[in-house]
Amino acid sequence: MSILIIILLGIAMLAAAFAAIYLKDLVAAVVAAGLVSLMASVLYLLLAAPDVAMTEAAIGAGLSTVIFLYAVRKTARQEVDND
Amino acid sequence: MIKRVFAIVLVAGFAWIFYLAVTGWQPKTELSGVAYDYVKQGADELGAMNLVTAIVVTYRGLDTLGEVTVLFLASTGVAVLLRRKEDENVAVPEKKRRESSEFIQTGTGLLVPVIVMFGAYIFLNGHLSPGGGFQGGAVVASAVLLMFLAKPDHYLNHGLLNIIESFSGFGYVLIGILGIFLAGGFLDNRILPLGDFGKLLSAGAIPVIYTLIGLKVGTELAGILENLKGLKS
Numbered sequence: 169m170s171i172l173i174i175i176l177l178g179i180a181m182l183a184a185a186f187a188a189i190y191l192k193d194l195v196a197a198v199v200a201a202g203l204v205s206l207m208a209s210v211l212y213l214l215l216a217a218p219d220v221a222m223t224e225a226a227i228g229a230g231l232s233t234v235i236f237l238y239a240v241r242k243t244a245r246q247e248v249d250n251d
Numbered sequence: 252m253i254k255r256v257f258a259i260v261l262v263a264g265f266a267w268i269f270y271l272a273v274t275g276w277q278p279k280t281e282l283s284g285v286a287y288d289y290v291k292q293g294a295d296e297l298g299a300m301n302l303v304t305a306i307v308v309t310y311r312g313l314d315t316l317g318e319v320t321v322l323f324l325a326s327t328g329v330a331v332l333l334r335r336k337e338d339e340n341v342a343v344p345e346k347k348r349r350e351s352s353e354f355i356q357t358g359t360g361l362l363v364p365v366i367v368m369f370g371a372y373i374f375l376n377g378h379l380s381p382g383g384g385f386q387g388g389a390v391v392a393s394a395v396l397l398m399f400l401a402k403p404d405h406y407l408n409h410g411l412l413n414i415i416e417s418f419s420g421f422g423y424v425l426i427g428i429l430g431i432f433l434a435g436g437f438l439d440n441r442i443l444p445l446g447d448f449g450k451l452l453s454a455g456a457i458p459v460i461y462t463l464i465g466l467k468v469g470t471e472l473a474g475i476l477e478n479l480k481g482l483k484s
Contacts, residue, residue: 226389
């Protein structure tokens with residue numbers, strides 16, 4: 169059962185990571201990147217590493233998401249194709 | 252086109268290396284080398300219930316000091332790059348920030364004391380339960396973030412933050428050096444009595460060190476957030 173949850177979380181993390189790469193709206197992309205960290209922290213908890221899970225939840229899902237949002241606010245909200 | 256082919260070849264190469272690494276892999280059934288010694292002797296030697304903390308703060312204390320230094324340099328870099336002088340503000344008048352909603356303001360008033368207390372709990376109990384200085388400091392900083400969301404026009408007292416940060420960093424290194432003279436080596440926690448296993452005041456200097464790290468990390472992250480928030484208008 170726990171293995172199944174871990175695999176599902178891994179797949180969801182991959183999906184959120186791809187969403188973060190391909191979304192054109194940068195705010196949505198930042199939220200998707202935060203989602204990766206959130207699911208990673210649940211994964212660490214399931215893998216019996218609560219210390220790492222706490223760090224990941226507070227820094228990865230919380231603070232770094234907000235710092236990215238600050239950066240998006242100071243620049244443009246939409247991604248621009250330049251290739 | 253040629254770039255894309257190159258990328259695909261590269262990814263295929265990595266996949267092949269990964270495949271080779273995975274097929275020969277066998278999970279280990281017992282600990283080896285230094286890990287075995289840590290797990291076997293850690294609890295008796297250092298008196299910390301949370302073995303992860305015992306390893307992070309004492310056996311690998313020098314690495315933790317390095318991590319603290321990295322965070323310090325990061326926050327200094329942010330401050331140097333983003334903090335602007337007051338007079339540079341004249342050219343770009345800042346827009347008046349919108350008041351945050353009633354919900355956020357009330358919720359913040361209720362939650363911030365609880366979150367700060369939880370952060371303090373995490374770093375004070377670092378030697379007993381999961382967590383420690385870094386985690387507790389990050390939780391405290393997230394309370395600061397919530398305050399910024401509720402009151403965008405309020406600013407922290409920078410002088411006080413700097414004083415707390417400098418003194419906790421100094422105290423951390425001082426305790427480490429005391430370890431050389433009073434106990435086994437740099438950052439040895441046995442400069443204070445080990446106490447009863449599992450009590451709050453036990454495990455020698457570990458609670459003191461983690462409190463200092465928690466204060467330092469919390470003030471540093473709060474400083475980064477404040478510098479990112481922009482200048483006073």
